Amino acid sequence: MIQNKEYHEQRLRAAIGRRSSAQPGSINNRYPPEFVSCSDDGQSCVVRYRLKPEMRNPMGWLHGGMTSTMMDMGMGLLVYYNAEFKLCPTSSMTVNFLRPGRIGGSLMVQSEITFHGNKIFHACARAWMEDEPDKLICTATGSYIVTPKALPVKENIRDNE
Numbered sequence: 001m002i003q004n005k006e007y008h009e010q011r012l013r014a015a016i017g018r019r020s021s022a023q024p025g026s027i028n029n030r031y032p033p034e035f036v037s038c039s040d041d042g043q044s045c046v047v048r049y050r051l052k053p054e055m056r057n058p059m060g061w062l063h064g065g066m067t068s069t070m071m072d073m074g075m076g077l078l079v080y081y082n083a084e085f086k087l088c089p090t091s092s093m094t095v096n097f098l099r100p101g102r103i104g105g106s107l108m109v110q111s112e113i114t115f116h117g118n119k120i121f122h123a124c125a126r127a128w129m130e131d132e133p134d135k136l137i138c139t140a141t142g143s144y145i146v147t148p149k150a151l152p153v154k155e156n157i158r159d160n161e
Helices: 005-021 064-082
Strands: 034-038 044-050 090-097 106-116 120-129 132-145
Touching (some): 005 064, 064 090
Antiparallel strands (some): 034 044
């Protein structure tokens, strides 16, 4: 079966939906990425995050923890998709902060699979503000362990449990 860009785009959008709706109240549910584009082979993609006031640090910029989370979610989404929707927890991640992100704008995260085997994936990502594509906000690399479990479509997780 020949898979084209449209095929990967449709399945990546489905992956975002599955991850965002699986656990109401989770970080993936509260700050879901928006699909922007993908490569012809599904090995890289770009997602957008709308930067909200609650994501700011005491100086008013995008909090580094939120930046790291968005980088991890961007790479993790791509790994999840390429691992046939199996859970793939992060085993290690390095983030390099280059400049602050602006609240009220949109952070674009481009992720790419750099290696994959049967049990591990490696990915890299870079992020920029949507209106300043030539100015990187940060870069990241991550390793993800493939588990035999697929993400359940619906799961009832209550806050405060």
